[in-house]
Amino acid sequence: MSFSKIHSLHKRRFSRNLGLGLVLAAFVALIFGLTVVKVGNDNFSMPQAQSGETQ
Amino acid sequence: MSDATLNTSVQAPSQPGEAGFADYFALLKPRVMTLVVFTAFVGLIAAPGAIHPLIGFAAILFIAVGGGASGALNMWWDADIDAVMNRTRRRPVPAGRVTAEEAKALGLTLSAFAVVMLWLATNVLAAALLAFTIFFYVVVYSMWLKRLTPQNIVIGGAAGAFPPMVGWVAATGSLAMEPVLMFTLIFMWTPPHFWALALFMKSDYHEAGVPMLTVTHGRRPTRVHILVYTVLLALFALGTAFTGVGGPVYLAVAAAFNALFLQGAWTIWRRDEAAAQADGYACEKRFFKLSLFYLFAHFGAIALEATLPAGWGGWG
Numbered sequence: 184m185s186f187s188k189i190h191s192l193h194k195r196r197f198s199r200n201l202g203l204g205l206v207l208a209a210f211v212a213l214i215f216g217l218t219v220v221k222v223g224n225d226n227f228s229m230p231q232a233q234s235g236e237t238q
Numbered sequence: 239m240s241d242a243t244l245n246t247s248v249q250a251p252s253q254p255g256e257a258g259f260a261d262y263f264a265l266l267k268p269r270v271m272t273l274v275v276f277t278a279f280v281g282l283i284a285a286p287g288a289i290h291p292l293i294g295f296a297a298i299l300f301i302a303v304g305g306g307a308s309g310a311l312n313m314w315w316d317a318d319i320d321a322v323m324n325r326t327r328r329r330p331v332p333a334g335r336v337t338a339e340e341a342k343a344l345g346l347t348l349s350a351f352a353v354v355m356l357w358l359a360t361n362v363l364a365a366a367l368l369a370f371t372i373f374f375y376v377v378v379y380s381m382w383l384k385r386l387t388p389q390n391i392v393i394g395g396a397a398g399a400f401p402p403m404v405g406w407v408a409a410t411g412s413l414a415m416e417p418v419l420m421f422t423l424i425f426m427w428t429p430p431h432f433w434a435l436a437l438f439m440k441s442d443y444h445e446a447g448v449p450m451l452t453v454t455h456g457r458r459p460t461r462v463h464i465l466v467y468t469v470l471l472a473l474f475a476l477g478t479a480f481t482g483v484g485g486p487v488y489l490a491v492a493a494a495f496n497a498l499f500l501q502g503a504w505t506i507w508r509r510d511e512a513a514a515q516a517d518g519y520a521c522e523k524r525f526f527k528l529s530l531f532y533l534f535a536h537f538g539a540i541a542l543e544a545t546l547p548a549g550w551g552g553w554g
Binding site for chain 2: 192194195196198199201202203213216217220221224
C-alpha cells in the first residue's frame, strides 16, 4: 500500500519507529552505565587465568 | 460462564492503519505502572544498606517493565471482557488498534526481558520474585480466578502487592519481615479499593460476566465486605507503625488516613442503593479516590521514615 501524500498512517508509523529508536538508545546508554558501575565496583575482579595458560 | 463463550462473542471494531507508539505503551497500563514504580521504589529505599543509584534506577525500571508486560498479557487474555466494559472498551485491543496476538507477543517478550535484565542488574532472587509476580497476575488472577470466583480480587490482589518486596530483595538479595509488611498492606488495601469501584461501575462487571462480589452476592453484602476489610486494614496499617518500617511520621499519616478511610467505609455501609443512586454514587467515588491517596500516603511515609536522618526516622 502506498500513499502519495502524508497520511495519518505515516505519522503513526513514524511515531512508532521514533519511539522504538529512543527506547533502544536509552537501553544502550543504561547497559553502558550499568557496566561501568559493575566493573568499577570494589567486589569486581577479573577471572584468574590458569597457571598453564600464562605466557 | 466459560472463557470460550466469552471469547467467541468478541467483535472488536477494526480501524484501518497501524498502531502508533502510544498504543503499544498503553498496553503496559501506565497508570497501574505508577503504583508499581512507587511501591517498588519505597521497598528499595526502605531496605538496609546502600545500592548504587544507577542500579537502583535500573531495578525499578525493570520491575516496571515486568509490571507493564503482565498488563499487556492481561489485555491479550481479557480482550473479550474489555470490549464489553465501558471502562475498558477504548483500550488498544478492543478498539482494534492493536491485535490480541501483538499484545501477547509484546507481553511475553517484555516479561522475559524484564526478568533477565533484573537478574543481571541485581540478583537472581529479585528476578525470580518478578517472574512469580507476572505469573501470578497473568495465570493465577487473569486466567483462573477472575472469571471463577468473587474472591478474585482478594487473592489476585497479591499480584499488585509484590513490587515493594521485589524492590527490597533487589537491594538486599534476601527477604525480611519488613517487605512482607509492605506486601500485606497492599494486599489488604486491594479488596475495598476494587469493591468501591465495582459499586459505582454498576452493570459493567455484570455485563462482562465477571463474578465480582456485586454480581454474585449483591450490592448490600459488598458494602458490608468493604467495611469489614477496611476495619482489618486499619488495624494492620496502624500496627505497622510500631514495626521496623514505621515510626512517628508513619503513625501520624496512618492515623489520619485510616480515620478518613473508616469514615468512608462506614458511610458506604450505612447507605442503600436508592441513596447511592440519588447522588450518583458520590460517596463510593470519593472512597475510591481516597483509597489511591491512602496507599501513596502510607508508602510515602514509609519512604520518609527510611530517609530521615538518624534519630528522626523510626522509633529510635
